Amino acid sequence: MSTVSRGLTLAVLALVSATTVAAEVLLTRALSVTTWYGLAFVVLSLAMLGLTRGSLDADAASRAGEPLAPWIARRLLALSLGLAITVAVVVSVPLTFSLNLSSLAALMVVSAAAAIPLVAGGAIVARLLADAAVPTPVLYAVDLGAAALGALAPLVLLGPFGAPDALFLLAALSAAAAWVVAPPGDRTRARAVAMAVASLVIALGARGSDAGLVIRYPKGAPRPERETPTFEAWTPLAYVRLGPFRQVSHWHLWSPSPNTPPGMVEAADATLDGEAATPVYAWRTPAQLNILRFDATTSAHVLRPTGNACVIGVGGGRDLIAALAVGHDHVYGAEINPGIVAMLHAVRGRSPTIDDPRVTVRLGDGRALFARSRMHCSVLQASLVDTWAATSAGAFAHTEATLYTREAWSIFLRRVAPSGVLTFSRWYDPRRVSETARLVALAVASLHDRGVARPREHLALLAAGNVATILVSPAPFSAADIAALHDLETRLRFTLLVTPDRPVTEPLLDAILEARDDAALAAVGRPLGLDTSAPTDERPFFFQLLAPSAWLHPIVALELARGSGGVISGNATAMFELLATFAVVLLVAAWLLGPALLRSARDPERPQGRALVYFGALGAGYMTAELALVQRLHVVLGHPTYALIVALAGMLVATGVGALLSPRVLRTNRHVTIAAVAAAALLAALPYAVLRPLARATLEGAAALRFGGAAACAAVVGLVLGLFFPAGLRALPKREGAALALGVNGATSVLGSVLATTLSVWFGIPATFAAAGVLYLVAAWASPSRWRAV
Numbered sequence: 001m002s003t004v005s006r007g008l009t010l011a012v013l014a015l016v017s018a019t020t021v022a023a024e025v026l027l028t029r030a031l032s033v034t035t036w037y038g039l040a041f042v043v044l045s046l047a048m049l050g051l052t053r054g055s056l057d058a059d060a061a062s063r064a065g066e067p068l069a070p071w072i073a074r075r076l077l078a079l080s081l082g083l084a085i086t087v088a089v090v091v092s093v094p095l096t097f098s099l100n101l102s103s104l105a106a107l108m109v110v111s112a113a114a115a116i117p118l119v120a121g122g123a124i125v126a127r128l129l130a131d132a133a134v135p136t137p138v139l140y141a142v143d144l145g146a147a148a149l150g151a152l153a154p155l156v157l158l159g160p161f162g163a164p165d166a167l168f169l170l171a172a173l174s175a176a177a178a179w180v181v182a183p184p185g186d187r188t189r190a191r192a193v194a195m196a197v198a199s200l201v202i203a204l205g206a207r208g209s210d211a212g213l214v215i216r217y218p219k220g221a222p223r224p225e226r227e228t229p230t231f232e233a234w235t236p237l238a239y240v241r242l243g244p245f246r247q248v249s250h251w252h253l254w255s256p257s258p259n260t261p262p263g264m265v266e267a268a269d270a271t272l273d274g275e276a277a278t279p280v281y282a283w284r285t286p287a288q289l290n291i292l293r294f295d296a297t298t299s300a301h302v303l304r305p306t307g308n309a310c311v312i313g314v315g316g317g318r319d320l321i322a323a324l325a326v327g328h329d330h331v332y333g334a335e336i337n338p339g340i341v342a343m344l345h346a347v348r349g350r351s352p353t354i355d356d357p358r359v360t361v362r363l364g365d366g367r368a369l370f371a372r373s374r375m376h377c378s379v380l381q382a383s384l385v386d387t388w389a390a391t392s393a394g395a396f397a398h399t400e401a402t403l404y405t406r407e408a409w410s411i412f413l414r415r416v417a418p419s420g421v422l423t424f425s426r427w428y429d430p431r432r433v434s435e436t437a438r439l440v441a442l443a444v445a446s447l448h449d450r451g452v453a454r455p456r457e458h459l460a461l462l463a464a465g466n467v468a469t470i471l472v473s474p475a476p477f478s479a480a481d482i483a484a485l486h487d488l489e490t491r492l493r494f495t496l497l498v499t500p501d502r503p504v505t506e507p508l509l510d511a512i513l514e515a516r517d518d519a520a521l522a523a524v525g526r527p528l529g530l531d532t533s534a535p536t537d538e539r540p541f542f543f544q545l546l547a548p549s550a551w552l553h554p555i556v557a558l559e560l561a562r563g564s565g566g567v568i569s570g571n572a573t574a575m576f577e578l579l580a581t582f583a584v585v586l587l588v589a590a591w592l593l594g595p596a597l598l599r600s601a602r603d604p605e606r607p608q609g610r611a612l613v614y615f616g617a618l619g620a621g622y623m624t625a626e627l628a629l630v631q632r633l634h635v636v637l638g639h640p641t642y643a644l645i646v647a648l649a650g651m652l653v654a655t656g657v658g659a660l661l662s663p664r665v666l667r668t669n670r671h672v673t674i675a676a677v678a679a680a681a682l683l684a685a686l687p688y689a690v691l692r693p694l695a696r697a698t699l700e701g702a703a704a705l706r707f708g709g710a711a712a713c714a715a716v717v718g719l720v721l722g723l724f725f726p727a728g729l730r731a732l733p734k735r736e737g738a739a740l741a742l743g744v745n746g747a748t749s750v751l752g753s754v755l756a757t758t759l760s761v762w763f764g765i766p767a768t769f770a771a772a773g774v775l776y777l778v779a780a781w782a783s784p785s786r787w788r789a790v
Contacts, residue, residue, distance in 0.1 A: 004069050004181060009132045010142050012072065013125065015177055016079065017143045018150030019170045020047075020121035021652065023083060025154045025645060026170075027090070027114055030163040033215050033239045033273045034110075035095040042111065045585050045753045048623060050115045052746025053592040054122025059742075061123075062130050069181055073188045075124045076178035080195050082117030083171035084202075087164045087213060089113040094217035107584045115588055144656035151649035154641075155236050159338075162234040164213035165203045172199035215239075218274020230268055231346045233339040236641050240339035242270040245282055245350060252279035252318075254384060255296035255425065255467035257492035263291065266350075270316050270343060276386065278315035280343070282350040286324040293325070296464040296494050297383040300423040300471050301326040303481050307378030307417065308332060312366035312403060313385035317344060317353035323379070324356060331359050332375060334366035336638060364703065365638030367402050367411060371699045376417040383425040384467065386543070402635050404542035405535045409446035411699075419475045428468035433506055434530055434545045436461070436468045440498070440512050441521050442542070443472045445534030448517070450474065456513045460485055461498035468497065476500065508532075537635045537695060538687060539764035582754045589750050593743045612744050613782040614728055619745035621775030622721050623752030625683055626651060628768040629717060631760055632687060633710045636695050646707060650714025651721075658722020666727045669785035676780035679720050680773035686717070687766040724779060731784035 004012070028043045061071055089110055096103050129139050157166040175196035182188040202213065216223050224243070231242040245268040252267050253260065266282035283289055292298055301309070301323060309323035314333035323331045335341055341363055344354040353359060362369055366382075386400045402408060409422070416422050426439050440461065447455040457476040462469055462485065471477075477485075482501050489496045497506060504510040508524065512532060515521040525532030526547060535542045626647060634643040666672050690713055698706040729741060752775075759768040 004072060004132065006134050008181065009128060009134050012076070012177055012181060013128050013139060014142050014146035015173060016121050016124045017146035018153060019079065019174060020118060021147045021150030021648060022153040023117055023167060023170060024648065025151060026157070026163045026167050027086065028644060029154065029158065029236070029641065030090050030215070033218050034090060035219065042581055042585060043114065045623070045750045046111060046115045046588065047118050048749040049589050049592050049746050050118025051122030052742050054119045055126040055742050056596045057119070057123045058126035058130060061127060068127070068131055069183055070186055070188065072124055072127065073178045073182035073186065073192070075120050076174050076181060077188055077192050077195060079117050079120035079124065080171040080174035080178065080199065082120050083167050083174065084199060086113045086117055087167045091164050091213055091215045094220045096220035104580060104584065107580060108587060111584050111588050112591070115592060119592065140656050140660050144653045147652040148649040151645050151652065155645065158234045158236045161203065162213065162239070164215070168199045168203035168213065172196050172203060175199060215274065231343045233342055235337060235339040237337045237639055238272045238339055239274065240270065240272055240337065240343055242280060242343055242347070243268050251291050253292070253295040255464040255469060257294040257296065257464055257494060259492055260291070260294040272337070279318055280316035280347055280351050281318065281321065283321065286321055289321050290325050292318065292322040294492060296462055296469050297425040297467065298322045299462060299469055299488055299494070300379045300381060300421040302488060303471070303484050304378040304421050308375060310375070310377035310380040310415065312380070312382040314344070314361055315340065317351060319381055319383055320353050320359055324358060329358070332377070333359065333361040334369045335361055335363060336365050338363055365402060367408050368638060368699060368706070370415045371411045373415060375415065376420065377415055378417050378420045380412055380416050380420065380422045401540040401542065402638050404442060405537050405540050405635070406442065406445050406449060407537045409442060410449055413446060413450065413472070413474055416474060419473065422472045423469060425467050425469040428463045428466055433508060437508050437512060437525065437530065437532055438542060438545055439468070439470055440509055441532045442534045443470055444512055444515060445518065445521060447472070456498065457500045459498060460496070460500070462488065463495045463497055538766055539760070540635055541761050544761055578754065578757060585750050589747050593747055596743050608787060610782045611728070611732065611741070611787050614779050614784070615741040615745045616748040617775045617779040617782065618724055618728070619748035620752035620755065621772045621779065623749040624756045624768060624775060625717060625721065625772035627753055627756035628760065628765055628772060629714060632691050632765045633714070636698065636706055636710050646710045647714045650711040651718035654715040654718030655722035658719045659726045662723045662726040663730070666723055669731060669783065672724065672727045673780050673783040673785050675723060676776050676783055680776040680780065682720060683773035683776065684770050687769050728784060731787060
């Protein structure tokens with residue numbers, strides 16, 4: 001059988017389209033455990049490169065007349081094997097981003113392995129679209145619908161399966177499809193059966209045990225061996241692991257008083273994505289954990305010990321317990337990660353926090369939950385709410401960005417009672433108060449937004465150990481409040497860095513408190529190489545503390561990091577991570593696309609230079625716009641995984657629809673030029689005319705409203721941008737030119753990914769949309785109406 005029936009064609013196309021996109025999302029989730037969130041863009045870049053290379057392979061096979069069924073079967077088996085290889089590499093190769101060749105080689109191996117299944121998947125889709133005996137509109141509809149379902153599939157798979165198990169499940173399905181497609185007697189059938197059975201056994205047989213597919217080097221560090229977890233769960237948002245309960249000789253306090261008495265406590269450490277730790281205490285009554293009063297992060301309860309206490313990011317429940325121990329009437333917790341809530345239910349026999357009748361825990365984005373709530377909190381607390389990946393190196397994309405912006409604090413201060421306290425705790429280094437300074441700058445800007453002329457009268461800052469805690473109130477702190485703060489200083493030996501009644505000794509903090517506007521705030525840190533501007537929803541990079549100018553002087557940044565440690569060191573690591581990853585992806589691009597580009601470049605019928613500029617601008621512009629959309633939708637939806645899924649699903653479907661409509665909409669080459677200029681204008685206006693109003697309009701709505709609005713926005717962008725590539729292909733004089741056009745388009749998409757990340761950190765997400773618009777203006781300048789006839 002050299003052909004494939006209509007029904008089988010559509011089934012295989014749907015399976016491969018869904019599998020390829022689902023694999024992208026699952027790989028992003030797995031890489032968030034092995035390394036930092038900032039690498040999410042790598043998977044998108046590899047996807048573009050893999051799909052481009054696969055399309056070139058399919059075109060070559062079609063021109064060579066290779067029989068369709070055996071060729072598809074072999075590629076299905078390659079897809080299955082590629083997924084298995086990718087999982088094996090991702091779970092076993094440590095990624096550390098040290099400045100040495102070993103780290104670079106490890107990143108190269110992981111990137112190359114991840115590209116293999118994407119190449120195979122792209123080849124199958126391209127060959128079926130070109131050669132299957134099914135009308136093209138039907139093929140496109142199935143391809144796009146299945147791709148959208150594939151983007152949503154991880155929401156269902158992650159939970160029953162971990163990311164590695166789910167990828168092997170996709171490998172089993174791909175191998176089974178290879179057996180179905182392969183002609184009778186073809187050796188591919190036997191190999192496909194073996195691969196399907198092996199993949200299914202691996203995915204199901206040892207699931208949930210250390211004998212199975214566990215990530216051996218989370219965040220580059222070895223996983224604890226021979227340690228049975230008390231609880232373990234994968235969710236679309238994080239991998240949650242709770243270690244065994246143990247008697248320990250320290251209290252697991254984050255910001256302990258020097259006067260903390262010695263003692264023993266039974267506790268277990270929970271980690272998120274292999275790094276961020278939160279303790280889970282074993283207790284029977286809250287009074288058993290009165291020791292939490294010796295933690296400076298609970299200081300707000302001393303000032304406001306009654307009324308409703310609210311907690312953002314409940315973690316292992318320590319902040320909930322601290323509020324109960326003080327005596328608050330009710331404790332309301334917001335937690336975005338369903339794995340954390342499931343963990344609290346799982347350990348309720350030893351840590352009954354979730355069962356206390358005074359405790360209510362709601363699942364969802366804390367920002368959105370409090371925007372909809374009409375509750376007023378006497379204390380609203382967020383203690384070290386990050387996944388440490390953000391602080392260490394993933395300064396570009398992380399869950400908690402939505403909590404550290406002026407818009408978010410405007411919501412939180414509205415939820416605080418008129419005399420209540422908003423309190424955040426962050427890492428502190430007395431030698432360099434970089435992150436503390438950014439926190440104070442955010443507080444000052446948020447108070448300015450409320451019309452407060454003297455912010456220092458409304459805030460206090462105290463520190464113990466390596467954590468500083470800020471207390472912010474809508475009303476000026478009273479004399480009784482100030483006396484209570486001084487009592488904490490005397491009795492518990494906390495360091496009062498800022499109080500309304502005394503001068504601030506740290507010059508940087510004092511200058512921030514005296515800043516009268518946004519420009520003055522940003523200028524304070526500039527001489528020190530620090531970013532002291534207040535983060536906003538359109539530049540939500542609180543944890544990126546290095547000033548943008550540091551990116552232009554990487555050697556200086558490295559020296560600064562070596563002398564600082566902590567967060568600044570992590571920021572420098574993130575910067576070099578981006579550079580190293582860019583270099584590696586370029587090498588992968590050369591490996592995948594280089595031979596085809598060289599062959600096409602030697603073809604006398606190749607497209608002219610202006611045509612290559614057109615296709616290159618489209619590749620870079622599309623990826624820049626896509627990543628800018630992911631970054632902005634992250635703030636709307638509350639988590640980067642949700643943003644990635646919605647942007648992928650919406651843009652994939654709409655881009656394909658745009659490609660189908662292209663011949664009808666762009667009937668002449670002049671139409672292409674006009675439409676590219678219109679697309680540029682749309683991208684430049686999008687963050688202001690669409691995304692900003694969308695964020696405000698849906699903030700207090702249900703999650704379905706926010707997701708629906710975000711998907712519609714992604715669909716509009718995809719629909720418009722999907723018009724241009726087919727229009728360029730139609731204008732090429734020879735079919736052979738399509739290979740070079742595809743290669744250039746895929747290669748420049750890598751540049752777009754790095755451009756999007758860099759510009760957003762430097763200037764904000766709207767600047768990234770504007771850059772995408774400029775690239776589409778370049779495409780308009782180089783559009784087919786300006787190509788010479790060949």
